[in-house]
Amino acid sequence: MGRAGTLPCRLEAFSGFNFVIIPMSSPNSALPPSLPTGGTPRAGSVKRLLGWTVAVIAAGCAAFVAYAAMYSERMPLAIGTIVENVTGANPQPVVLHTPPQQQPLSAVAALGKQIFNDPSLSASGKQSCASCHSPDHAYGPPNDLSVQIGGPHMDQAGYRPPPSLAYLYRQAPFSIGPDANDTDAAPVTLDQLANAASTTTRAVKTAGTAPAAPAMVPQGGLFWDGRASTLQDQAIGPMLNPVEMANATPADVVQKLTKTKYLDQFKQLFGDRIVNQPDLLVDEAMFAVGRYQFEDPSFHQFTSKYDYWLQGKVRLKQAELHGLRLFNDPDKANCAGCHLSKPTADHLPPLFTDTQYEALGVPRNRDLPINKDPKFYDMGVCGPFRTDAASLTQYCGMFLTPTLRNVATRHAFFHNGVYHDLQHVMDFYNMRNTNPEKIYPLDAAGKPQKYDDMPAKYHANIDVADAPFDRKLGDKPAMTDDEIKDIIAFMNTLTDSYKP
Numbered sequence: 001m002g003r004a005g006t007l008p009c010r011l012e013a014f015s016g017f018n019f020v021i022i023p024m025s026s027p028n029s030a031l032p033p034s035l036p037t038g039g040t041p042r043a044g045s046v047k048r049l050l051g052w053t054v055a056v057i058a059a060g061c062a063a064f065v066a067y068a069a070m071y072s073e074r075m076p077l078a079i080g081t082i083v084e085n086v087t088g089a090n091p092q093p094v095v096l097h098t099p100p101q102q103q104p105l106s107a108v109a110a111l112g113k114q115i116f117n118d119p120s121l122s123a124s125g126k127q128s129c130a131s132c133h134s135p136d137h138a139y140g141p142p143n144d145l146s147v148q149i150g151g152p153h154m155d156q157a158g159y160r161p162p163p164s165l166a167y168l169y170r171q172a173p174f175s176i177g178p179d180a181n182d183t184d185a186a187p188v189t190l191d192q193l194a195n196a197a198s199t200t201t202r203a204v205k206t207a208g209t210a211p212a213a214p215a216m217v218p219q220g221g222l223f224w225d226g227r228a229s230t231l232q233d234q235a236i237g238p239m240l241n242p243v244e245m246a247n248a249t250p251a252d253v254v255q256k257l258t259k260t261k262y263l264d265q266f267k268q269l270f271g272d273r274i275v276n277q278p279d280l281l282v283d284e285a286m287f288a289v290g291r292y293q294f295e296d297p298s299f300h301q302f303t304s305k306y307d308y309w310l311q312g313k314v315r316l317k318q319a320e321l322h323g324l325r326l327f328n329d330p331d332k333a334n335c336a337g338c339h340l341s342k343p344t345a346d347h348l349p350p351l352f353t354d355t356q357y358e359a360l361g362v363p364r365n366r367d368l369p370i371n372k373d374p375k376f377y378d379m380g381v382c383g384p385f386r387t388d389a390a391s392l393t394q395y396c397g398m399f400l401t402p403t404l405r406n407v408a409t410r411h412a413f414f415h416n417g418v419y420h421d422l423q424h425v426m427d428f429y430n431m432r433n434t435n436p437e438k439i440y441p442l443d444a445a446g447k448p449q450k451y452d453d454m455p456a457k458y459h460a461n462i463d464v465a466d467a468p469f470d471r472k473l474g475d476k477p478a479m480t481d482d483e484i485k486d487i488i489a490f491m492n493t494l495t496d497s498y499k500p
Helices: 043-070 077-087 107-116 190-197 231-240 250-257 263-270 272-276 278-295 305-310 318-328 422-431 456-461 481-494
Strands: 009-012 020-023
Touching: 107 263, 107 278, 231 250, 231 278, 250 278, 263 272, 263 278, 272 278, 305 481, 318 481, 422 481
Parallel strands: none
Antiparallel strands: 009 020
């Protein structure tokens, strides 16, 4: 109750908004001043009372809607979802644990940066690591070629498109099956792991659902076939590749390193005697390149629009939001079955890859010089560029699932660079099984040459279980053209350097 001489009232408030004072009953103040006391309200007064009541209710509703829009994370999930549908705001924002974005490089990493950008380390003197892994293109190729050009005279076509070097800092070494976490156990060979996995039914990958059984497939590693297990191991590969930086031997790399302007930095870090220890010089140089990739925040920015949306800092457009839902829909695109889109349980941001290997049966890229030989097939894990797993034939044709972060900046897709835009990539997933005549070349009889980039004896390795590959010939494709456009709109939100 109010004090004598004042109007009793109650305070109604919404958090973040001003209080609204609503008079309570009293002998002379139950009605607005326009209504006479002690008599029957006139029709005009009743209308004014109704209008006043409706205005108060409308104002309250507007305040609630505004509050729900601003603080959807404080709403019940059902209300938050409604707000998400209307505004594109994330109803359940999270705090992401990301690497430091402002941190000086160590002396070793700073040395690695110089090596990474030094074309003098190539046989041609014109190609550095950054030539094919451009910092301005998410550490991927700077052009739309299917493969890059290199070699001693910069006239040799590569074998595969260079994958992006971004977001590799959490990549585990190559393995088959789950980690046993038993440091006392005897070492297990790839052959032993493959034999153990051969009797296990392959786990179906469904977006948003953990596999019912452990994934007994290859996982981890670097390059398309996982043949390098660390960034240091990966760094030396292009330097010795005859169609890339084209050094004939590690000794050639040593000879070039001893002529660089940063040789004194090697001596300061590792001692003067390192110039007389060629194997150690190469090892430390590649270690430095790996440290640069690990320490420099430009390799793992987590500054995409989607990262900000996860944290509740921006809103997605309707097409982007719809695309995200299709991306995560196990009956539609099912992209998140392999390209994980949700933060981890300990709030690490998603890398958009499960780092596992798949045989997808993409069409042969007949424009690649290496494919001019009709007997040549790139079999991924089991060769020809990887040589330690040639006997693991159940993995022939399998390639590493790449991250989709910054995917909209790429212009060559899959291990053979057969496609050059996301529309064709999505069409492949959507119609590979339902309309193969739109995906593969036709033979003389007009029949599509399905899986034409893999010998028939390995066709059983190709994924036909995970949506949308579970459709059959003549079925309706999983996605419409408009749905594919929205999925591509969402994938554009995965590009770094977004400005909220």
